[in-house]
Amino acid sequence: MRQVTVLGSSGGFPEPGRACSGFAVDWDGYRLVLDLGYATLPRLLKHWPDGVVDAVVITHEHPDHCVDLHGLFRMRFYGQPEGPRLPLYCPPGVLARLGGLEPDVDLHAVFDLHPLPGSYRVGPFDLTGLSLPHFVPNAGTRIQADGIALAYSGDTGPNPSLAELGRDADLFIVEATDRDGETRRPTRNLMTSTEAGVWARRAGARRLMLTHFWPGNERAAAVAAAQVEFGGAVLAAEEGLTVILGTPDS
Template identity: 45%
Template sequence: MVRITVLGGCGAWPAAGQACSGYLVEHEGFRVLIDPGYATLPRLLASTAAEEIDAVLVTHGHPDHCADLNPLLRARALGDAPPAALPVYAPPDALTAVLALDKARMLASSFRLYDLAPGRPYEIGPFRLDTWSLPHHVPNAGLRLTGGGRVVAYTGDTGPAPELAELARDADVLLAEATYPERVPDEDAPYLSSALDAGRTAARAGVARLVLTHLWPDTLPEPALAAAAKTYDGELAVATGGLTLEL
């Protein structure tokens, strides 16, 4: 069984009671943390110790997707029994800023950094990871995790791109950025998506379940769900802290 636990799904900054992007994916006792954004670590620690994370995947370097990597590494490096170095996968240079929050020697032994190269498959515990380069304000890697015959696809933050269909093809779950319900402002249209866009991608790709994430802070989920339902007739949800999916 593959289990997905949503730690947060708030875009840009954490709203009251909500964390930014963060997803825990588990299979065969292996735990992958995807996008440790603002305020995700306390939610993670409510159920999983920092040293129990086996790998971290980061789609891009915006802090609402990676800021809590710093306290996660602090918790591992400064604890009573520091675990082995944590494998961290991200686009090249995406984590330069967050890793510079502490002196290099303080956290050096707590992680091992790997660059994500689109088109190259990775074996991460019981998972196969495939990645695609998707358009955003900074380099962004779309992620497709396959394990136990199940597929979890995640867009990170992205504008329209033909690669999305391949990323999401026949996925059991698509976690799709949907910052706006129906229309992305012109200045952001090449770099962000709407719930309407996410529904269209899910329908074309034959996705079994669509989870909308990265909604603008303090917005209601109903407009996003209604917009996605215009183009997708499968199972729909909004990523909120505590949501758990078992595949």
Template identity: 50%
Template sequence: MGEAGSRLTVLGSCGAWPEPGRACAGFLLSHHGFRVVLDLGFGAAPRLFTHCRGGLPDAVVVTHEHPDHCADVSALGRAWHYTVQAASPAARLPLHCTPGTVRRLEAMEPRPHPATLFEVHDLAEPSAAEPADAEPSATQPCDVGPFRLTSYALPHHQPNFGVRLTAPGLTVAYTGDTGPSPRLAELGRDADLFICDATLRTPPPEGEPRYLMTAAEAGHWAEKAGARRLLLTHFWPGTDRAAAAGEARAEFGGEVLVAEEDLTIAL
């Protein structure tokens, strides 16, 4: 169980594009006053600013470059430039992401360039424990405020890294977008909260490449990981979320939560 004051707030719960009144992927993780954003897709920035009244977040993590996960990082960059950097021009906001994410941000707003707004860290930095010629699984851990961040390469249409953030007494894991993978069991191992992709209503035909999951598959991998709680997210617009939760509960023995905008979960 996390220590008092630890919480996760849902900024956006949709995949691809936001349903009316909702937003795409985004979460705000707060621990002992430190605030880190996990993804910031279409429409998530206004909710971030609502929940960060009195200041901006301390760090950002973006799992991959699809715009439903990173488009509103551009809005956050503008807010940083015109507020924080107006007072401290050299200040940069830590951003842990893929190189493709930076290229997307640059295409949206080349001036000021993302490198002048953000202190960029590559999520794909390989772990020293990995053989040099091996496909990376876990990457080199790094510190993000009070958290130790480890990222895991997961199957998706673009390079995607699930992230595991651990602090004394608290572990939160987040898949980003992913197909089924044995690495999910490692990513979510004993997590207090495992935030999982649940995009698909039904699995694709047998033999097709897998880049997204169903809610039932999210439940399966949360059970394999031994996670304490599962938060389903990245719903395709129009998904019956109550039905998705039921499918996950059939596979997972812990508590199943459904991401809803502005939902705050005590950790």
């Protein structure tokens, strides 16, 4: 089984019935998490009821991408105190941000920190984190195994590194915040769905999944706008959606 499941798709804060950024990757029994924003941990535990996770990747320290990592910390620290430390790949600011929620306990007691950007061997994957522009350090992440690549932008403004990150990816998960006035801002730290389509096309990705939808935005319109630029299959991240990786007709 090689698949990715959407845990959350909202940007900034959750909409009713949804969660913020998060994805669960199943790869022949290896379990990797990409981001754990608001309300993603209960969905993760529904997906993996035993709570077993092999590695976690957090793209950046904004709470809509990392705050439920603190819940996972507490589950491990208090519920599984004798277990091995969990490999965590993230920019250094993530644990510094979450440390304010638990100042009397060292988060490194649970997490084995590996800083991003950088490249690592993680279970079956070659993992690469590339720096992308955002309000805080953000590491777009690419995992690859057996010639199949999954890429995820985290939060980013338009940047040539997106083409490198998503190069020939089977699935490129790209933020499409579509926040009002975004294209008129002097410094670009978020993207539109149209821009997501542009960069996925430049990357040569096979499929594009839009995520990080600003609450209240019409997702069908975002998919349509991205489709004009991308030309290939465009999906909207929806909580509970599972995409099989590496199959030509999934």
